[in-house]
Amino acid sequence: MKFFGITVLLLVPLVLFSLGMDILLGFDLDNSVKRAFNPFLVKDRAELILFVILLIILLFSFIYRKKEKDNKSKGQQ
Incomplete structure (x- = not known):
């Protein structure tokens, strides 16, 4: 269970960092979320x-x- 918790604790800040960088680059929140989960859309x-x-x-x-x-x-x- 520790491994799962550590994975989630690493995933959340990295996704938030990615969303923040996209917003700073001028994308709106909707496009930022789409870009963050893009690897799942092209499969x-x-x-x-x-x-x-x-x-x-x-x-x-x-x-x-x-x-x-x-x-x-x-x-x-």
């Missing part, structure tokens, strides 16, 4: 499906590890 449908599947597997692995650690800690007590 083929198959690439996007694979990306979503990999994200789901990543989330389930975090949940499974947390449950596994909880079960080990309950078994030792």
Whole structure:
């Protein structure tokens, strides 16, 4: 769970920095958001499906590890 938290804590400031730089360059907020998520817009449908599947597997692995650690800690007590 720490890895997921660290990833989110790094992602949020970087996206905000990117949006801020776009606004300073003269783009409006709508165009800045579109530019920030542009890599997801140019993907083929198959690439996007694979990306979503990999994200789901990543989330389930975090949940499974947390449950596994909880079960080990309950078994030792």
